[in-house]
Amino acid sequence: xxxxxxxxxxxxxxxxxxxxxxxxxxxxxxxxxxxxxxxxxxxxxxxxxxxxxxxxxxxxxxxxxxxxxxxxxxxxxxxxxxxxxxxxxxxxxxxxxxxxxxxxxxxxxxxxxxxxxxxxxxxxxxxxxxxxxxxxxxxxxxxxxxxxxxxxxxxxxxxxxxxxxxxxxxxxxxxxxxxxxxxxxxxxxxxxxxxxxxxxxxxxxxxxxxxxxxxxxxxxxxxxxxxxxxxxxxxxxxxxxxxxxxxxxxxxxxxxxxxxxxxxxxxxxxxxxxxxxxxxxxxxxxxxxxxxxxxxxxxxxxxxxxxxxxxxxxxxxxxxxxxxxxxxxxxxxxxxxxxxxxxxxxxxxxxxxxxxxxxxxxxxxxxxxxxxxxxxxxx
Amino acid sequence: xxxxxxxxxxxxxxxxxxxxxxxxxxxxxxxxxxxxxxxxxxxxxxxxxxxxxxxxxxxxxxxxxxxxxxxxxxxxxxxxxxxxxxxxxxxxxxxxxxxxxxxxxxxxxxxxxxxxxxxxxxxxxxxxxxxxxxxxxxxxxxxxxxxxxxxxxxxxxxxxxxxxxxxxxxxxxxxxxxxxxxxxxxxxxxxxxxxxxx
Numbered sequence: 001x002x003x004x005x006x007x008x009x010x011x012x013x014x015x016x017x018x019x020x021x022x023x024x025x026x027x028x029x030x031x032x033x034x035x036x037x038x039x040x041x042x043x044x045x046x047x048x049x050x051x052x053x054x055x056x057x058x059x060x061x062x063x064x065x066x067x068x069x070x071x072x073x074x075x076x077x078x079x080x081x082x083x084x085x086x087x088x089x090x091x092x093x094x095x096x097x098x099x100x101x102x103x104x105x106x107x108x109x110x111x112x113x114x115x116x117x118x119x120x121x122x123x124x125x126x127x128x129x130x131x132x133x134x135x136x137x138x139x140x141x142x143x144x145x146x147x148x149x150x151x152x153x154x155x156x157x158x159x160x161x162x163x164x165x166x167x168x169x170x171x172x173x174x175x176x177x178x179x180x181x182x183x184x185x186x187x188x189x190x191x192x193x194x195x196x197x198x199x200x201x202x203x204x205x206x207x208x209x210x211x212x213x214x215x216x217x218x219x220x221x222x223x224x225x226x227x228x229x230x231x232x233x234x235x236x237x238x239x240x241x242x243x244x245x246x247x248x249x250x251x252x253x254x255x256x257x258x259x260x261x262x263x264x265x266x267x268x269x270x271x272x273x274x275x276x277x278x279x280x281x282x283x284x285x286x287x288x289x290x291x292x293x294x295x296x297x298x299x300x301x302x303x304x305x306x307x308x309x310x311x312x313x314x315x316x317x318x319x320x321x322x323x324x325x326x327x328x329x330x331x332x333x334x335x336x337x338x339x340x341x342x343x344x345x346x347x348x349x350x351x352x353x354x355x356x357x358x359x360x361x362x363x364x365x366x367x368x369x370x371x372x373x374x375x376x377x378x379x
Numbered sequence: 380x381x382x383x384x385x386x387x388x389x390x391x392x393x394x395x396x397x398x399x400x401x402x403x404x405x406x407x408x409x410x411x412x413x414x415x416x417x418x419x420x421x422x423x424x425x426x427x428x429x430x431x432x433x434x435x436x437x438x439x440x441x442x443x444x445x446x447x448x449x450x451x452x453x454x455x456x457x458x459x460x461x462x463x464x465x466x467x468x469x470x471x472x473x474x475x476x477x478x479x480x481x482x483x484x485x486x487x488x489x490x491x492x493x494x495x496x497x498x499x500x501x502x503x504x505x506x507x508x509x510x511x512x513x514x515x516x517x518x519x520x521x522x523x524x525x526x527x528x529x530x531x532x533x534x535x536x537x538x539x540x541x542x543x544x545x546x547x548x549x550x551x552x553x554x555x556x557x558x559x560x561x562x563x564x565x566x567x568x569x570x571x572x573x574x575x576x577x
Contacts, residue, residue, distance in 0.1 A: 039557045042485045042536045075403065082546075084575040089541075089548040092572050093481070096553025097537040100562075115573050122577045 005206045012199045016192050023188035030181040037174045041167060047101060048163045050094030051110065055156040057087035058114060058149065065121055069128050069136045084118065103162040106155065113152050120146030273338065273348070275366040276355070279325055281306045284363065293370070295341035310350070310368065312336045321352055321366070328354050328361045338368060347371050380442050383456050385413040387435035388469035391456040395443070399453045411456070413437035429495045430502055430511050432473060433466035462511070464543045466493040466502050478566070482524045482538040484531070491541075494523055503527060520554040521563055540566040547571065 061083035068076035091114060095107045120143060128136035140146070267274060268288050276285040283301045291297060294309060301309055312320060313335060324331045331352035338346040348368035355363040385391050390412045394405040420436035443454070458465070463479060470477045476496040481489045494501040494516070501523055505512045516526035524538035539553040551566040 036557065039534060039536065042534060043555060043557050045485070046483055046536045075406070078407075081575055081577075084573075085547055085571075088571045088573045088575060089550065092550040093537075093539050093553060095572070096539060096550055097483075097555055099553065099555060099564075100558050111572055118573050118575070125577045 005202055008202055009199055012195050012202075016195050019188050019192055019195075023185050026181060026184055030177060033177060034174060037170055040170060043097065044163050044167050044170075047094060047098050048160055050090055050097060051107070051156055051159045051163075054087050054091040054094060054110075054114070055149075055152060057083050057090060058117070058152065061087055062121070062149065065125065069124065069133060072128070072133075084121075087114070101163075102166065103159065106159045106162060110152065110155050110159065113155060117146070117149060117152060270367075271369075273368045275301075275306060275310060275368070276363065277306050277321070277366055278363045279361060281319070281322055281325075283309070290338075293340065293346060294338060300341075306366070309339055310336050310348075310366070311339060321364070324352050325354055325361055325364050328356075330354065335371070336368065338370075380440055381454055383411060383413070383439045383441055384417065385437050385439070385456060385458070386462070386465060387413055387416055387437040388472065389413050389437070389458050389465050391458055393441060394455050394457060396453050396455075397449050397451060399455075405455065408443065409441065411439060411441055413439055415439050428513055429466075429470060429475060429498060429500065430513055432475065433469050433493070433502060434462065434511065435469075459546065460543060461491065462504070463491045463493040463502065467543070470495055478540055479543060480520060480523055480538055480540050482527050482535050484528055484533045484535045487533070490527065490531075492523065492527060494518070501527070503530075519563065520552060520566070521556075521560055524554065524556070547575070 061080045064076045064080035064083055067073065068080060091111060095111060098104050098107045101107070123143075124136055124139055124146075127139040131138075270287060271289055273290045273293055274285075274287040275283055275290065278284055283304050283306055286296075286298050286301050290301070290309070296309060306321065307319075320331060320334060331350070334350050334352070336348050336350050338348050340346060347370065349371045350366055350368040353365045353367075354361045355365060381393065383391060383393070390410050392407045393409050393411050394407050396404040396406065398404045415437055417436040417438035420438075422431060422436075445452070467477045467479050470493070478494045478496070479491060480494055480501070481491045483489050490503070492501040492503045496518065498513075498515075499518065500513045500515045503512055503514060504510075512530075514526050514530055516523045520538050520540055524535045528535035535556050537553055537555045540551045542549045542551060549569055549571050551569050552564045554563045
């Protein structure tokens with residue numbers, strides 16, 4: 001989910017970057033073109049000014065020249081020379097400046113017309129210098145078209161019109177370009193703004209989903225914590241119960257142990273010999289009276305067959321103890337001989353009580369007491 | 380006796396008038412070549428430069444001989460060209476090859492400079508400080524125009540190399556800013572399209 005949003009945001013910002021670069025590139029190109037156009041407009045104004053300045057200087061020169069024709073004053077002569085020379089300089093500079101102008105032929109025509117006019121003026125001055133004012137007047141009368149600058153003025157006006165039409169055309173192009181650039185930049189800014197808005201919405205959604213997830217996680221944590229507390233309480237109760245049970249068991253075991261000790265003490269205190277035998281007639285336990293009477297230690301007898309220490313006179317093929325245990329019955333006052341460690345035979349009367357585990361006979365308790373009336377027999 | 384102050388190498392038109400309020404009343408009585416350096420005139424401090432070489436203060440006396448002197452007469456000394464033309468003339472005479480250039484900028488009809496080949500710099504007049512300055516530039520007309528217009532913080536439209544001799548200005552080559560630099564013409568010996576010889 002987060003990775004998906006990250007990819008979308010990266011894509012949006014890349015798109016914004018591309019649009020921004022495009023808009024910046026377009027703006028730079030427009031500025032460059034605008035500067036070029038500005039240079040061209042300045043140049044066109046220069047050309048117009050140059051042409052008009054040349055025409056103006058020509059008229060100034062003509063005025064001084066006419067004054068000279070009338071007065072012959074050298075100051076007027078200097079003035080028309082200065083004006084004409086400045087006019088020629090201005091004209092040459094303007095023609096050079098208009099080298100790439102679409103109406104360049106107009107400037108060449110202007111140069112020719114002015115050249116013709118200057119030639120006429122030269123002839124007029126020469127006539128003045130050779131024949132005086134009258135000669136100059138006569139020369140002017142015989143060449144009525146020569147002194148007129150109407151064609152030069154008309155051509156200058158035409159040049160102005162042509163150059164101004166170029167200015168209008170370039171200005172219109174600049175206006176259209178500025179309008180288009182404004183539209184593209186506005187569109188780019190709008191798209192970027194929309195993309196920014198979209199990115200903001202995505203980020204807001206992401207934050208919202210994160211907040212929801214965090215809330216759910218907090219809720220789950222709270223539930224888990226409650227369960228843990230519940231379980232802990234249960235465990236505490238259970239533990240207390242177990243402790244109590246354990247204590248009761250310990251007390252029970254202690255009671256049993258005491259009982260066992262009492263029983264053992266009772267058994268040990270009995271003066272009769274007691275043999276605990278298994279169903280297979282092996283000795284599993286004896287009391288101290290046996291050791292006292294026979295000198296056998298308990299470990300000498302335990303796991304040994306009972307007939308090692310207790311022998312029953314054979315009345316038949318079957319051992320009466322084994323038969324009684326198999327049948328689950330008691331034997332009372334049976335005659336037998338206990339064999340002491342020294343080999344002496346001690347006549348005894350014995351009783352047998354079967355030991356039961358449930359209904360099953362697993363062994364028996366055999367008690368024997370010396371019976372002095374019976375003759376002792378060696379083993 | 381007139382004490383005339385000027386610049387070495389220049390030729391001043393000494394004019395007189397009895398009515399200075401009338402601009403047309405001035406008569407040129409002589410053209411005075413300034414050849415005497417002014418003694419004790421302050422010079423520009425610092426290391427020698429082409430500006431110091433081009434503009435050396437001069438002082439000259441001229442005696443006016445009036446057959447019928449008027450009651451009151453006024454005199455003026457007029458240099459019929461500007462200081463760049465003078466610098467070109469003076470520096471060329473001192474072994475510093477130089478060229479004259481005219482740079483047109485919007486709002487400025489023309490601003491001429493004197494380019495000196497040896498230090499690859501041009502002398503120009505800074506109207507802000509009202510002092511002559513020296514700017515380093517390449518030799519091409521376009522380079523000089525760009526350097527000058529940049530130093531003035533303006534655009535330029537066209538520039539011409541010209542020569543000046545005996546009061547006649549001849550355009551040798553014109554470079555247009557809007558044209559590609561590859562089409563710039565090289566200055567060549569030329570004469571005005573129309574001769575004013577009368």
